[in-house]
Amino acid sequence: MLRRCDAVGHDGTRLVGCFKAYVPLHAPASSGQPFGLVFQVVVTEAGLGLRFLAFGERHPVKPGRSVNERAHKRFHGRYQDE
Numbered sequence: 518m519l520r521r522c523d524a525v526g527h528d529g530t531r532l533v534g535c536f537k538a539y540v541p542l543h544a545p546a547s548s549g550q551p552f553g554l555v556f557q558v559v560v561t562e563a564g565l566g567l568r569f570l571a572f573g574e575r576h577p578v579k580p581g582r583s584v585n586e587r588a589h590k591r592f593h594g595r596y597q598d599e
Contacts, residue, residue: 518542522555522585529597530589534558535570537584551575555588 520539522532535557539550553575556567571587582596590596 519556522588526585528583528585530585531597532585532588532592535588535592536567539575540572553584555584557592 518538519536522535522537524533525531532555535555537556538554539547540552540554541550544550551574552572554572555570557570559566559568570591571584573582573584573587575584577583582590586596
């Protein structure tokens with residue numbers, strides 16, 4: 518199931534018009550779904566579509582960027598803290 522991303526995340530990411538899916542798809546909420554996919558809604562000649570932005574850990578245990586931070590970079594060309 519796709520869920521709308523927050524327009525502005527608690528970490529400063531801006532993902533307006535984006536949607537996310539938690540992986541594995543049919544696992545119990547949150548702790549059972551440590552990974553995520555983020556998609557941007559796009560309009561093409563064929564109609565509405567989804568553009569893949571990022572895959573990664575939702576809340577990394579080790580130092581690193583979350584899936585939302587990776588998606589923000591792909592969407593805006595830089596990380597939110599740069």
